[in-house]
Amino acid sequence: MSDTTSSSVKRSSPRHELNFGEAWDYAPAPESAKVTIEPRYGHFINGKFTKAGKTFPTINPATEETLSEVALGNTRDVGRAVAAAKEALPKWSRLKPTERAKYIFRIARRIQERARELAILETKDGGKPIKESRDVDIPLVAQHFFYHAGWADKLHYAFPGHGRGDIQPVGVCGQIIPWNFPLLMAAWKIAPALACGNTVVLKPAETTPLTALRLAEILEEIELPPGVVNIITGAGDTGAALAKHPDINKLAFTGSTEVGKILARTAAERGDGIRLTLELGGKSPNIIFDDASIDQAVEGIISGIYFNQGHVCCAGSRLFVQEGIVDEVVEKLRIRMQSLRVGDPLDKNTDVGAINSGEQLTRINDYIRIAQDEGAELHEPQASSNGLPSKGFFCRPCFFTGVQQSHRIAQEEVFGPVLAVQTFRTPEEALKRANNTPYGLAAGVWSDKGSKIFEIATKLKAGVVWCNTYNKFDAASPFGGFKESGFGREGGIQGLRGYVRL
Numbered sequence: 013m014s015d016t017t018s019s020s021v022k023r024s025s026p027r028h029e030l031n032f033g034e035a036w037d038y039a040p041a042p043e044s045a046k047v048t049i050e051p052r053y054g055h056f057i058n059g060k061f062t063k064a065g066k067t068f069p070t071i072n073p074a075t076e077e078t079l080s081e082v083a084l085g086n087t088r089d090v091g092r093a094v095a096a097a098k099e100a101l102p103k104w105s106r107l108k109p110t111e112r113a114k115y116i117f118r119i120a121r122r123i124q125e126r127a128r129e130l131a132i133l134e135t136k137d138g139g140k141p142i143k144e145s146r147d148v149d150i151p152l153v154a155q156h157f158f159y160h161a162g163w164a165d166k167l168h169y170a171f172p173g174h175g176r177g178d179i180q181p182v183g184v185c186g187q188i189i190p191w192n193f194p195l196l197m198a199a200w201k202i203a204p205a206l207a208c209g210n211t212v213v214l215k216p217a218e219t220t221p222l223t224a225l226r227l228a229e230i231l232e233e234i235e236l237p238p239g240v241v242n243i244i245t246g247a248g249d250t251g252a253a254l255a256k257h258p259d260i261n262k263l264a265f266t267g268s269t270e271v272g273k274i275l276a277r278t279a280a281e282r283g284d285g286i287r288l289t290l291e292l293g294g295k296s297p298n299i300i301f302d303d304a305s306i307d308q309a310v311e312g313i314i315s316g317i318y319f320n321q322g323h324v325c326c327a328g329s330r331l332f333v334q335e336g337i338v339d340e341v342v343e344k345l346r347i348r349m350q351s352l353r354v355g356d357p358l359d360k361n362t363d364v365g366a367i368n369s370g371e372q373l374t375r376i377n378d379y380i381r382i383a384q385d386e387g388a389e390l391h392e393p394q395a396s397s398n399g400l401p402s403k404g405f406f407c408r409p410c411f412f413t414g415v416q417q418s419h420r421i422a423q424e425e426v427f428g429p430v431l432a433v434q435t436f437r438t439p440e441e442a443l444k445r446a447n448n449t450p451y452g453l454a455a456g457v458w459s460d461k462g463s464k465i466f467e468i469a470t471k472l473k474a475g476v477v478w479c480n481t482y483n484k485f486d487a488a489s490p491f492g493g494f495k496e497s498g499f500g501r502e503g504g505i506q507g508l509r510g511y512v513r514l
């Protein structure tokens with residue numbers, strides 16, 4: 013266990029529990045599990061771990077301690093992984109679908125069995141609060157594999173008019189994922205690919221490789237045929253080498269819009285019709301009408317922006333409040349924000365854990381300064397009620413009022429616990445301003461009137477619209493963006509489309 017203590021974090025009362033997701037029955041008490049982390053890890057290629065060779069450190073952002081040294085993938089490593097995936101493809105894709113389903117089902121079961129350990133590892137490597145890893149991330153990871161195990165022998169129902177023989181896998185899939193939901197993003201990518209008969213080379217993010225490597229151990233344990241899933245650790249260059257490899261047939265990317273645009277150019281330059289899906293950034297609006305239940309909305313606003321320290325692509329980072337209720341909402345928000353416990357991510361009472369890296373903390377602090385320079389008013393918890401640990405990368409949750417549409421805080425993705433509050437008078441004005449960014453990933457609408465909600469929800473340019481709630485996820489529900497938030501969908505029947513040729 014980490015030696016950071018929660019004693020340095022002052023607690024306020026009354027105690028509030030954030031309700032970010034459905035706690036599954038089997039969610040264990042991960043604080044008590046022992047987790048072994050090897051000092052060095054190689055890549056997982058063709059069913060085996062390689063020697064580590066040249067490495068880079070992955071740290072615990074709450075303590076700044078090195079957890080392990082992890083192999084730094086180069087073009088040759090990528091080549092070996094792609095070759096293994098290519099060799100495994102014919103057998104895996106021709107396996108009876110019920111057999112493929114069994115393997116995926118076994119992965120799901122093993123994830124449940126090792127849930128404690130996976131939750132701790134996710135929290136140590138990435139900094140998110142243990143109650144989120146334990147109650148949200150890892151249960152959703154298991155759910156994603158269970159859900160897709162179910163599809164493997166039913167694909168002909170997903171694509172009406174197509175017989176079994178008309179549904180072919182795309183081939184070798186290169187998959188690149190970010191650091192905010194490391195194992196969950198791996199599950200979003202790997203599970204549908206396997207269900208549809210593809211093979212995979214996955215590259216986790218530089219700061220959070222450990223749970224993907226633990227997943228590799230699980231794949232060994234359940235005896236997934238060698239080469240079906242390969243995991244290459246490394247930095248941006250490793251991802252770039254994977255994207256350029258001529259033998260990948262599909263590239264699935266989740267990350268920043270900036271890198272997504274680079275990969276779109278790579279795909280175009282290849283000129284070989286490689287399949288591409290991009291899940292990119294967001295600046296999602298959360299719109300509160302004056303007939304909404306304000307207490308309920310405040311909980312949704314809090315979870316919308318402070319869940320996972322705001323490292324969430326669909327974070328409700330722009331709040332639009334109807335003018336008549338703005339004073340009440342801001343006051344309640346201020347009180348509620350004050351009650352959030354910032355600190356040791358391994359403490360089960362922590363609401364806001366560590367920022368994923370020093371680089372990300374600098375970026376967030378820069379945005380806080382820019383917003384103040386542009387004239388917005390900063391609201392943050394009083395230091396006495398929410399002191400920060402002396403080591404590690406921490407940031408107190410905050411919000412800004414007096415935000416103008418032209419302010420950078422209203423347009424650009426901060427990817428931290430920073431909320432921009434604006435007001436509106438009419439639904440038309442709310443809609444116009446909500447849609448006025450380059451992004452279109454998600455949105456929230458809060459009102460007592462169903463007709464008003466549906467009217468605005470259908471006009472919002474967002475892939476997901478939550479009504480009187482926020483940040484609810486389900487493997488059966490497609491997720492993905494409009495505009496610069498990307499294209500393609502993950503999850504649900506729609507997510508299978510990215511992994512088949514009809």
Ligand code: NAP
Nearest residue numbers: 189190191217218247248251252267268271291292293325
């Ligand atoms: P990022 O910098 O774009 O990195 C994402 C992944 O791409 C990492 O594995 C990264 O490796 C790799 N990469 C970096 N440069 C590359 C290149 N030139 N070619 C190929 N791969 C490259 O994003 P991030 O900072 O990890 O994640 C935050 C972003 O992800 C945010 O914008 C967030 O909104 C977005 N996101 C979107 C969704 C969604 O579903 N729409 C979900 C989660 C996150 P390194 O880690 O080694 O740099």
Ligand code: MG
Nearest residue numbers: 070071137219
């Ligand atoms: Mg780390």
